[in-house]
Amino acid sequence: MSEQAVTAQSEDFSRWYNEIVYRADLAAPSPVRGCVIIKPYGYEIWEGIKAGLDRRFKATGHQNAYFPLFIPESYIKREAQHVEGFSPELAVVTHAGGKELEEPLVVRPTSETVIGEAFSDWIQSYRDLPLLINQWANVVRWELRTRPFLRTAEFLWQEGHTAHATHDEAEAETLQMLDIYAEFAIDDAAIPVIKGEKSRLERFAGALRTYTIEAMMRDKRALQSGTSHNLGQNFAKAFDIRYLTESNLQEYCWTTSWGLSTRMVGAVVMTHGDDKGLRLPPKLAPHQVVIVPITRRDDQLTAVMDTVERLDRELQAAGIRVHVDRREGQSPGFKFNDWEMRGVPVRMEIGPKDVENNNAVLARRDLPGRQGKQFVPQAGIVDVVTALLDEIQANLLDDAREFRDRNIHDVANYDELKQVVAEGAWARAWWGGSDEDELTVKDETGATIRCFPFDQPDQSGKCVLTEKAAERIALFAKAY
RNA sequence: CGGGGCGUGGCGCAGCCCGGUAGCGCGCACGGUUUGGGUCCGUGAGGUCCCCGGUUCGAAUCCGGGCGCCCCGACCA
Numbered sequence: 001m002s003e004q005a006v007t008a009q010s011e012d013f014s015r016w017y018n019e020i021v022y023r024a025d026l027a028a029p030s031p032v033r034g035c036v037i038i039k040p041y042g043y044e045i046w047e048g049i050k051a052g053l054d055r056r057f058k059a060t061g062h063q064n065a066y067f068p069l070f071i072p073e074s075y076i077k078r079e080a081q082h083v084e085g086f087s088p089e090l091a092v093v094t095h096a097g098g099k100e101l102e103e104p105l106v107v108r109p110t111s112e113t114v115i116g117e118a119f120s121d122w123i124q125s126y127r128d129l130p131l132l133i134n135q136w137a138n139v140v141r142w143e144l145r146t147r148p149f150l151r152t153a154e155f156l157w158q159e160g161h162t163a164h165a166t167h168d169e170a171e172a173e174t175l176q177m178l179d180i181y182a183e184f185a186i187d188d189a190a191i192p193v194i195k196g197e198k199s200r201l202e203r204f205a206g207a208l209r210t211y212t213i214e215a216m217m218r219d220k221r222a223l224q225s226g227t228s229h230n231l232g233q234n235f236a237k238a239f240d241i242r243y244l245t246e247s248n249l250q251e252y253c254w255t256t257s258w259g260l261s262t263r264m265v266g267a268v269v270m271t272h273g274d275d276k277g278l279r280l281p282p283k284l285a286p287h288q289v290v291i292v293p294i295t296r297r298d299d300q301l302t303a304v305m306d307t308v309e310r311l312d313r314e315l316q317a318a319g320i321r322v323h324v325d326r327r328e329g330q331s332p333g334f335k336f337n338d339w340e341m342r343g344v345p346v347r348m349e350i351g352p353k354d355v356e357n358n359n360a361v362l363a364r365r366d367l368p369g370r371q372g373k374q375f376v377p378q379a380g381i382v383d384v385v386t387a388l389l390d391e392i393q394a395n396l397l398d399d400a401r402e403f404r405d406r407n408i409h410d411v412a413n414y415d416e417l418k419q420v421v422a423e424g425a426w427a428r429a430w431w432g433g434s435d436e437d438e439l440t441v442k443d444e445t446g447a448t449i450r451c452f453p454f455d456q457p458d459q460s461g462k463c464v465l466t467e468k469a470a471e472r473i474a475l476f477a478k479a480y
Numbered sequence: 481c482g483g484g485g486c487g488u489g490g491c492g493c494a495g496c497c498c499g500g501u502a503g504c505g506c507g508c509a510c511g512g513u514u515u516g517g518g519u520c521c522g523u524g525a526g527g528u529c530c531c532c533g534g535u536u537c538g539a540a541u542c543c544g545g546g547c548g549c550c551c552c553g554a555c556c557a
Contacts, residue, residue, distance in 0.1 A: 088556090143555085143556065144554095224556095227557070261557045292516095331514075331517085332517075333516085349516065351515095351516055361516080
């Protein structure tokens with residue numbers, strides 16, 4: 001590490017983010033513009049996200065499959081709004097095998113079209129429904145301004161695609177998957193997301209309705225962290241996805257799609273991180289506990305290492321992800337700082353004194369300095385560590401929720417909205433405006449409607465901009 | 481696509497104005513020293529100075545052209 005500390009969040013949040021992503025070894029620059037290499041430490045966080053989601057998908061009856069990276073250009077063009085939404089950011093292969101292709105191939109920006117085409121073959125009758133498919137894949141969207149994890153030209157995600165017999169079943173699926181995203185975000189990533197519906201302007205190209213989980217980052221900007229779309233019959237009509245009903249009638253299916261990407265890694269970084277670096281929620285942390293052995297002289301080495309190995313085995317046997325820092329060149333002090341920067345929830349120090357007293361020193365990452373440090377007996381270490389990890393997981397969520405709630409303000413009129421947004425916070429307001437009105441707010445304040453939260457007041461009110469009657473409140477914020 | 485900046489060991493930079501043996505910090509390797517909050521010392525490895533052309537006895541440095549990257553403004557998981 002050349003410089004010692006990272007840039008403070010308060011000083012320059014985006015610089016802090018960039019530094020921490022590279023210095024904590026989550027990612028490395030790639031030779032291709034707009035792309036990143038995801039390094040093992042970052043990829044392990046993604047693997048944790050995958051595991052948490054995949055388990056929930058399977059539990060709700062979904063199966064994984066894999067569809068091709070390349071999509072015939074004509075497919076993309078079949079659904080009008082879809083083309084319009086995506087064409088500016090498509091990467092297209094025009095040459096292969098040394099000659100020009102008869103039909104260019106689009107590198108998938110998402111797979112509604114290929115999957116829709118496949119579904120039209122697979123589905124014959126109502127007995128084939130619902131069809132519940134998910135794929136883990138990479139997609140490419142040629143973005144101009146990129147940031148590691150938050151927006152890159154290529155990213156990893158999962159995309160679920162389902163087909164149903166009725167609108168209501170599709171709607172139920174769309175909402176169920178949003179619930180799964182929210183549950184995962186809150187329980188595993190410790191990110192207190194807000195569920196809601198997107199405005200017409202922010203809706204997925206070709207969807208009837210788009211739902212979202214919105215999270216507040218430490219700089220108070222909003223991050224759309226997962227989306228779920230009810231596609232109605234738009235794609236079914238474009239790709240001829242039909243089924244025969246019990247009474248032998250041809251009907252179009254109702255389809256859905258839903259996705260969550262490696263952006264979630266960025267969300268974890270920006271929700272919990274502090275001036276010292278990452279703070280990883282135990283459920284997603286590649287290492288939940290790091291043991292730093294402290295040996296003053298060579299003759300103490302064996303005794304210390306024996307204890308370290310024994311505790312390592314005990315914790316591992318209990319299913320805790322432990323890492324022993326055996327590096328020889330670095331001092332303990334260096335290692336403490338290093339692991340703090342990398343966000344490991346619990347550090348265990350074992351030195352000669354601890355061997356002698358049958359103690360261990362535990363330091364928790366979510367509380368600063370001395371406050372987070374405690375001496376505990378080695379006997380019963382598994383229970384203590386397990387409880388501590390649970391406590392840290394809960395504490396990170398509480399912290400983030402408290403921060404979020406403190407920075408959302410109800411506003412009664414447009415001036416207040418402007419002021420709240422100018423201060424960087426989120427504004428909650430009645431909204432009954434048109435698309436144009438929404439754009440006006442965006443132009444004048446930089447904020448967009450993040451969502452209409454599911455959680456709505458009982459009464460109705462007056463639109464914050466037009467002062468006409470409004471049925472729903474919306475959340476306004478600057479977003480990534 | 482408009483405005484600004486930068487291309488020099490792995491990373492961050494100095495050198496360029498005023499042409500003359502390519503330098504510093506970090507990292508890396510080795511040896512020693514240290515180790516309970518970012519040890520210290522020594523030795524060493526490592527560079528087509530973005531590319532092409534020009535000027536010159538001589539170009540990282542001057543001139544012309546090209547390429548690439550980063551930052552700031554309109555779209556997006």
